[in-house]
Amino acid sequence: MTDSGLVTVSAGWAVVAGAILCSLAVFAIALDTGLTARAQGARGGWTTIAGRFARLLRQRRRTTVAADTMLWRAGGVGMFIGAFFMVAVIPLGQWTLADLDVGVVWLNTIDVLVWALVWLTGWGANSTYSLIGGYRFLAHGLAYELPLMFALVAPAIAAGSLNVGAVAAAQDDDLWFVVWMPVAFLIYLIGVMGFSVWGPFAAAVATDITGGAGTELSAVDRLVFHAGRYLFLAAGAAFSVPLFLGGGAGPWLPDWTWVLIKTLAVLAVLVWSRRKIPLMRPDRFMTIGWTLLLPAIVVQDLVVSVLVVWKG
Amino acid sequence: MLIGIAFWVLAVIAVATGLAVFVVNSMARATYALAVSFIAVGVQILLLQQNYLGLITILMMVMEMAVMAVYMVMFMGMNPALMPMDMTHGKKTAIATSVGVFVLLAGGALLIPWPQRRGSPPADLTHALGLEIMGEKMLVMAVVGAVMVATIVAGVVLASHRTRYDRFGDDLRHRRVNDAQPGGGKQ
Numbered sequence: 001m002t003d004s005g006l007v008t009v010s011a012g013w014a015v016v017a018g019a020i021l022c023s024l025a026v027f028a029i030a031l032d033t034g035l036t037a038r039a040q041g042a043r044g045g046w047t048t049i050a051g052r053f054a055r056l057l058r059q060r061r062r063t064t065v066a067a068d069t070m071l072w073r074a075g076g077v078g079m080f081i082g083a084f085f086m087v088a089v090i091p092l093g094q095w096t097l098a099d100l101d102v103g104v105v106w107l108n109t110i111d112v113l114v115w116a117l118v119w120l121t122g123w124g125a126n127s128t129y130s131l132i133g134g135y136r137f138l139a140h141g142l143a144y145e146l147p148l149m150f151a152l153v154a155p156a157i158a159a160g161s162l163n164v165g166a167v168a169a170a171q172d173d174d175l176w177f178v179v180w181m182p183v184a185f186l187i188y189l190i191g192v193m194g195f196s197v198w199g200p201f202a203a204a205v206a207t208d209i210t211g212g213a214g215t216e217l218s219a220v221d222r223l224v225f226h227a228g229r230y231l232f233l234a235a236g237a238a239f240s241v242p243l244f245l246g247g248g249a250g251p252w253l254p255d256w257t258w259v260l261i262k263t264l265a266v267l268a269v270l271v272w273s274r275r276k277i278p279l280m281r282p283d284r285f286m287t288i289g290w291t292l293l294l295p296a297i298v299v300q301d302l303v304v305s306v307l308v309v310w311k312g
Numbered sequence: 313m314l315i316g317i318a319f320w321v322l323a324v325i326a327v328a329t330g331l332a333v334f335v336v337n338s339m340a341r342a343t344y345a346l347a348v349s350f351i352a353v354g355v356q357i358l359l360l361q362q363n364y365l366g367l368i369t370i371l372m373m374v375m376e377m378a379v380m381a382v383y384m385v386m387f388m389g390m391n392p393a394l395m396p397m398d399m400t401h402g403k404k405t406a407i408a409t410s411v412g413v414f415v416l417l418a419g420g421a422l423l424i425p426w427p428q429r430r431g432s433p434p435a436d437l438t439h440a441l442g443l444e445i446m447g448e449k450m451l452v453m454a455v456v457g458a459v460m461v462a463t464i465v466a467g468v469v470l471a472s473h474r475t476r477y478d479r480f481g482d483d484l485r486h487r488r489v490n491d492a493q494p495g496g497g498k499q
Contacts, residue, residue, distance in 0.1 A: 074344075102364045102367055105364060105367045109367045112371050112375045112378075115378035116347065116374050119378055120340075120344065123340050123381075134381075135381075138379075138382050
C-alpha cells in the first residue's frame with residue numbers, strides 16, 4: 001500500500017508469525033515462573049508449564065448461576081486472538097504479513113479492544129469480584145490509554161508516517177527513536193503492561209479480589225484468557241522494536257534476528273519488572289496518569305514536533 | 313466479487329446487531345451489540361480503502377462502549393443496569409421517527425440521480441476526503457478541537473462536587489489527600 005521497502009509475504013506465513021508469537025509468550029511464562037521459583041528459593045520452576053497447560057486443558061469447565069456465557073466467552077477468546085492480529089503489521093526484518101499504511105493505528109485499535117474484552121470477561125461470570133476486576137481494568141484504561149495514544153504519536157510524527165515499516169526505516173542511519181524520545185518509549189511500555197493486564201496493571205486480576213476478572217474462569221477459558229495476557233505482552237514488546245528500537249538495525253547478524261533479539265530483551269525487562277514495581281491501585285494511578293504521564297507525553301510530542309520541523 | 317460478498321455480510325451483521333440492541337434484555341448485551349454493529353460499519357469503511365477512518369471508527373466506538381459501561385454504574389442509581397431490563401422507552405414516538413427517517417433516507421438514496429464518476433480516485437483517499445470536508449477551515453477545526461477539550465474539562469470541574477481545594481487543603485499543600493472515598497469520589 002505504501003512504499004516502505006518491505007516484502008509482503010503470503011498469508012500462509014501467518015502460521016509462522018503465530019508460532020513465533022506463541023514461542024515469545026512461552027518464553028515470558030517460563031521466565032516469570034523461573035523468577036518466581038528463584039524468589040521462593042527453589043530451582044527451575046519453568047518445567048511446570050506443560051503440566052499446568054495440560055491440567056487446564058483437561059479440567060472440567062465450571063460455570064456460575066445466570067452467567068452471560070456468550071459475552072463471557074467472547075471476552076476470553078478475544079483476549080487470546082487479539083495479539084495475533086496485532087503482530088500482523090510488525091515487520092520481521094524486511095518481511096511483513098500486512099504492509100498496512102496505518103499500522104500504528106492498527107496497534108492502537110486492537111489495544112483498545114482489550115478494554116471491552118477484559119470488562120466482558122469480568123461481567124460475563126455474574127460474580128461480584130469478577131465484575132470489580134472488570135471495572136478496575138476500565139479505571140486503569142482511562143488512565144493509561146491517552147498517554148499511550150500520545151506516545152504512539154511521537155514516532156509517527158518523527159517518521160512522517162503511520163506505516164510501521166516506514167517508522168522503522170526512518171531510524172536507519174540515524175538515532176533510534178528511543179534515544180531522543182525516551183519519555184514516549186517509557187510510556188509506551190507502561191501502556192503495553194496496561195493492555196496486557198500485567199505487573200503494576202494486574203489489579204484487575206489481583207489476588208486481593210481472588211483473581212478479579214479471572215476469578216470464575218476455569219479450564220480452557222482460564223487458559224485462553226491468561227495466555228492472551230502473555231501474548232499481548234509479547235506482541236507489545238515486539239511492536240516496540242520497529243517503533244523505538246530501530247527495527248532490524250544491528251551489526252553482523254541478519255535483520256530478522258535483531259528484531260527477535262530486541263523483542264526478547266524488551267519482553268524480559270517487562271517480565272522482570274513485575275516483581276520490582278508495586279501494583280498500581282487504579283484510583284491512585286488515575287492521578288499519576290492524568291497529572292504526570294499525560295502532560296509529560298504532550299511535552300515529549302511537542303519536543304519531537306519542533307525537532308522535526310527544525311530539521312526540515 | 314469477494315468485496316461484494318464481504319460488503320453484504322458486513323451489512324447484514326451491522327443491521328442485525330443494530331436491531332439486537334433493542335431486542336436484548338441486558339444492558340451489557342445491548343452495549344456490545346451496538347459495538348459489533350459499529351465494528352461492522354468500520355470494516356465497511358476499510359472496504360472503501362479509507363484505512364485510517366475505518367480503524368479510527370472501530371477504535372472510538374469500542375472505547376465509547378467500554379466507557380458506557382462505566383457510566384452504567386456511575387449514573388444509574390441503584391444499578392438497574394446490572395439487572396435484566398427492557399431496552400426501549402417512548403416506543404410510539406421512537407418508531408414513528410425512525411420509520412420516517414428511514415423512508416426519507418432510503419427514498420433519497422433510491423430516487424436521487426447518482427452522478428457518474430469523473431476522473432479517477434486520488435492516491436491518498438483520507439487526505440483528499442479531509443481537504444474536501446474541511447478545506448480552508450482546517451485551522452478553525454483544529455482550534456475548535458482544543459476549545460472542545462477545554463469545555464469538557466471546564467464542565468467536569470464545574471460539575472464536580474469536590475475540587476482540589478477540598479482534597480489538598482486551601483494552600484494545596486496537604487500531603488495526604490482528604491478523601492471520604494479513595495480516588496476522590498463523592499462523599
